[in-house]
Amino acid sequence: xxxxxxxxxxxxxxxxxxxxxxxxxxxxxxxxxxxxxxxxxxxxxxxxxxxxxxxxxxxxxxxxxxxxxxxxxxxxxxxxxxxxxxxxxxxxxxxxxxxxxxxxxxxxxxxxxxxxxxxxxxxxxxxxxxxxxxxxxxxxxxxxxxxxxxxxxxxxxxxxxxxxxxxxxxxxxxxxxxxxxxxxxxxxxxxxxxxxxxxxxxxxxxxxxxxxxxxxxxxxxxxxxxxxxxxxxxxxxxxxxxxxxxxxxxxxxxxxxxxxxxxxxxxxxxxxxxxxxxxxxxxxxxxxxxxxxxxxxxxxxxxxxxxxxxxxxxxxxxxxxxxxxxxxxxxxxxxxxxxxxxxxxxxxxxxxxxxxxxxxx
Ligand code: PMP
Numbered sequence: 001x002x003x004x005x006x007x008x009x010x011x012x013x014x015x016x017x018x019x020x021x022x023x024x025x026x027x028x029x030x031x032x033x034x035x036x037x038x039x040x041x042x043x044x045x046x047x048x049x050x051x052x053x054x055x056x057x058x059x060x061x062x063x064x065x066x067x068x069x070x071x072x073x074x075x076x077x078x079x080x081x082x083x084x085x086x087x088x089x090x091x092x093x094x095x096x097x098x099x100x101x102x103x104x105x106x107x108x109x110x111x112x113x114x115x116x117x118x119x120x121x122x123x124x125x126x127x128x129x130x131x132x133x134x135x136x137x138x139x140x141x142x143x144x145x146x147x148x149x150x151x152x153x154x155x156x157x158x159x160x161x162x163x164x165x166x167x168x169x170x171x172x173x174x175x176x177x178x179x180x181x182x183x184x185x186x187x188x189x190x191x192x193x194x195x196x197x198x199x200x201x202x203x204x205x206x207x208x209x210x211x212x213x214x215x216x217x218x219x220x221x222x223x224x225x226x227x228x229x230x231x232x233x234x235x236x237x238x239x240x241x242x243x244x245x246x247x248x249x250x251x252x253x254x255x256x257x258x259x260x261x262x263x264x265x266x267x268x269x270x271x272x273x274x275x276x277x278x279x280x281x282x283x284x285x286x287x288x289x290x291x292x293x294x295x296x297x298x299x300x301x302x303x304x305x306x307x308x309x310x311x312x313x314x315x316x317x318x319x320x321x322x323x324x325x326x327x328x329x330x331x332x333x334x335x336x337x338x339x340x341x342x343x344x345x346x347x348x349x350x351x352x353x354x355x356x357x358x359x360x361x
Contacts, residue, residue, distance in 0.1 A: 003320075009345035012323040013153055013298060013336040014175065015195040022249045022340075040245045045238055053241075054234065057248030064251055064260060067184050067207055074206040074226070075234045075244050080105075080174045083191040083204065084112035087147070087170055088119070089224055090216050091189075095144035098122035098167070100137065102159075103130040103152025104329060105172060110147070122146060129330075130155040133293045141166035145188070151176035153196075154327040156300030156334065157293040162186045168212055176297050177205070178254060179339060180264035188212045194247050196297070197339050203243035254339070263339055267296040270337055270346045274299045277350035284357040288330055302332030308360055309333065316352055321345070 003009070010017040030039045036049050043050050058073045067073065076082070087109075088097060096118040099110040102125050113119040122143075123134040130152060139146050145168040151158040153175040160180075163169070168188035177192040184190065188209045195201040206226070213227055222228045228236050254263055275294060278285040278301050288300035303309050309332055313325045326332040335349055 003342070003344075008320040008322045009342070009348060010322055011335045011337070011341070011345075011349075013196075013327075013334060014193070014338075015201050016197075016336055016338045017340045017342075018199065018246070019250065019253050019340040022246065022253055025249055026246060041242050043241065045235060045241050050241055050245075053245050053248055054239070057244055057251060060248060060251035060255060061205070064178065064254055065182065065184055065207070070210055071184065072208050072210060072213070072230045074208065074229050075239055075247075076204045076206055076229060077202065077240050079201070079204055080172055080191055080193040081108070081112075083172070083206065084109045085116070086224055086226065087145070087189065087191075088113040088116035089220060090218070090226055091168065091170070091212065092117045092119070092144050093218070095142065096120055096140070098139055098143045098146045100134060100146065100148045101125065102133050102149055102157055103155040104327075105152055105154070105174070106147070106149040109149065109172060113147070125157070129288075130157060131288060131293065132290045133157055133159055137163060137165060139165045139167055143167040145170045148172070149174075150182075151179075151295050151297055153298050153336075154300075154334075155288060155330055156295040156298040157289045158295040158297070160292075168209075175338075176295070178250075178260060178263065179267050179297055181260040194243055196336075198250055199247035200243050202240040203247055205247070250340075264296075266343070267337075267339065270341070270343055271296040271299060273343075273346040273350045274335055274337070274353075277353040281353070281357050282361075284361050285353060286332075288332065297336060297338055299335040299337065300326060300330055300332065301334075302326070302330075305360075306331070308356075311360075312356055315356065316349070319348075319352060321349055321352065324349075 004020050033040050098120055100123045101107050110119050146165045147170045149172040162183045170189045171187050173190050174192045175196045178197045190207040192205050194203040278287045283304055285301045316324050324333045326334040
């Protein structure tokens with residue numbers, strides 16, 4: 001099925017696919033942004049035009065996610081990985097932080113936290129190779145904070161609901177932000193790299209409860225200090241202007257599609273197409289995650305006969321379905337189908353999976 005501009009079906013885990021309509025708008029503005037005589041890549045971050053871009057991006061994100069005035073929104077650099085350190089620097093203090101480790105990214109977060117003080121594992125899915133999420137969370141209410149990763153990009157497991165804890169809840173939402181409505185009021189800090197559901201790499205969104213910041217007393221280097229970034233409205237230093245501009249376009253588009261409930265329904269339908277191909281294969285394909293924990297963003301599966309994985313990936317590639325190889329730590333295949341991934345691509349993959357199983361089963 002030919003795609004606009006001869007585009008392929010891009011199953012990359014991130015940076016990932018962006019909406020064609022957004023890319024077209026950007027293309028039209030790249031040389032001259034709305035009569036400014038220059039593009040956003042070349043524009044001072046102190047210009048009125050860029051200030052408006054930042055203002056609108058924040059306002060649209062607020063309205064998409066239903067973020068109240070009790071929260072600040074920041075666009076920082078350094079990726080979600082920098083948040084693994086900034087979070088404990090600000091909020092760990094002399095107490096203990098508890099981490100729910102549902103996969104590789106949660107593991108990275110706790111490893112970084114160890115440099116800053118006492119951290120402990122509240123739940124770890126390692127024993128079943130990170131196929132599931134916890135049923136119950138018996139956190140210590142005296143914890144400095146509880147940290148979770150709502151969607152584990154590598155293993156393809158996710159929390160399909162907002163959890164409640166007594167301690168401040170801090171969440172890495174890098175690979176499922178904007179994929180479903182969330183109750184932001186349940187979280188004290190949400191962070192996410194832009195490069196999956198929001199825009200190009202380079203911007204990291206941080207949504208932070210003002211009350212959480214009020215409790216920070218430690219002196220910190222300015223770039224590591226959320227308070228400095230809040231005070232300067234994400235402009236303490238040069239912000240990731242281009243990435244913010246593209247994120248803003250994506251937010252607008254999601255609003256025009258009807259908001260996150262509509263997006264979520266579509267994600268359920270899209271991922272369902274691929275999971276059905278797995279479930280109906282009589283064991284030819286095996287989903288990595290247990291059914292209840294299946295990610296809507298990263299569908300992970302192995303082939304019962306592992307020797308066939310290479311030809312599966314290369315035959316799919318030849319048909320224009322790119323980047324289906326799974327992460328080396330899980331093996332098999334991973335189909336990342338972020339918000340902007342076209343529904344037709346999921347249908348094409350499921351058809352291919354059935355044919356491949358028929359031919360090789
Ligand atoms: N957390 C999750 C869930 C991720 O998927 C990733 C990147 N794939 C990261 C953190 C790290 O993000 P970054 O590369 O932006 O530092």
